[in-house]
Amino acid sequence: MLGGKYQACITGVGNTEYRKKIDRPAEVLAIEAALAAAADAGIDPRQIDGIIPYPGHIGDDVIQAELGLNPRFRVTIDMGGCGAVSALRVASLAVLSGAANHVLLFRGLKGSSGVRKADRPSFLPGQPFRRHLEYVHGMNTPAQRYAVLCQRYKHEYGLDRRTLGEIALAARTHANLNPNAQMHGRDLTMEDYLAGRMIADPYTLFDCCLETDGASAVIVSARNETRDVRILSVAEAQGISPDDTSNRDPFLDIGLTQAADRVWNDLGMGPDDMDAAMIYDCFTFEVLHQIEEAGFARHGEAAALIADGGIRLGGKLPINTHGGMLSEAHQAGLNHVVEAVRQLRGECGARQVENARLIAVTGWGQLGDGSFAVLGGHNV
């Protein structure tokens, strides 16, 4: 049980600049972000005694050696973009059990200037299914794999392209209030959105998240001071068949469906208690999909929440106030955790959610693995 009297806290967050091309290697960026998070937590980096890296990218060995750490706790979480929020859970368990005092989560990515996604090794589960069933039919990217979810949703419930457009526009509007966002200062209109080139129908260019050079880091500690942000509850789950989406029934079932349910039950809270949500936005439809699966709207009804500024700052449920992966940066979801923490500490300036006390954060990875956390400030 991660709620109640015993709570782990996020004590430090840090990141580098987010850009299309940064000359420094990913390892250097990760170290910069890790040191920034330690400084933010007010600890000596050598006090970091636990590490959860992002598998398939920079290993804990590099960070451990470069920073001269001697971790008592190290683990990888093989859940892709679901891993950032899942790592909050594992780190909480570690610090609450006494296995570690300060656990470092980090991402250091050359997502934009490095190898293109389709040419990178795949870490998806069910590799034989990918090779025997998908690659032979020209299906090999996340955009294609998730586009089929969106098409089915559209068939069952109806979906206007302008609803997806508003998700992209809201993200961009928020990014324009965030000087560190990769897309800061680049306006996006509905006309621009609708004219985007086709990637995988219905996904066009602006439905797809960014690829980013940059790094981010989060420290979870056995500490509960006024400035620290409490991990009130966190859970994770997988879709019915974590290695295959084609024969899933119900087809739109994802891990978040169960994970969010567990957190709401654990806390005795519900979607209406949240002041904002940071939703893993690999593509626009995945935001809408997760809004429904986390309970922020009923199935088929998310469009009504999204319309009329409902997910923008000042709306009923501000979503991704940093700009998300669509317009701030691709940090495989760790930037969503960083933003939630800054919002709860009231540090977000022009994009601050007034009196933010409780924020939900989702993770989405692999073929729909899901994670869900509710973070709370000390003003709750």
Added chain:
Amino acid sequence: MFDLDQIPVPDLSDPNFVPFWEGTREHKLKIQRCSDCGTYRWPPRIACRSCRSTNVEWVAVEPRGTLYTYTVVGRPTAKGFSSVPYAVGFVALDEVPHVRIIGNIVDIDPSAVKIGMALEGRFVTAGPDEEMTLIHWSPADNGA
């Protein structure tokens, strides 16, 4: 429209897929059925999700179905698929509607592809040495 000879050939000796690829070579669509409880399953698995049995048989089913969902790929990303747009989707089989087969939808303008359309399988050899036979799906009333 596809570069059939450039499509990467998976390991055709993978025991979990051998009966499938042998079937397509004979222009048959074969899927798994649990020998104990009779549950059809796809993609091929070692154990039955309903009864946990590992006893399995492969049965031929009619390569006919309806389109459950799809996408039209607009930006080339996969080897053998340099020419866009093309459609790829999940086909729910008429005989076993809960089984969905991934495949390309052909013989139709990709912009005309619609969920619910009736499709039938066509067997097409592919790979550098034509070592595998793929199933493509055409509109059922189009030359059927």
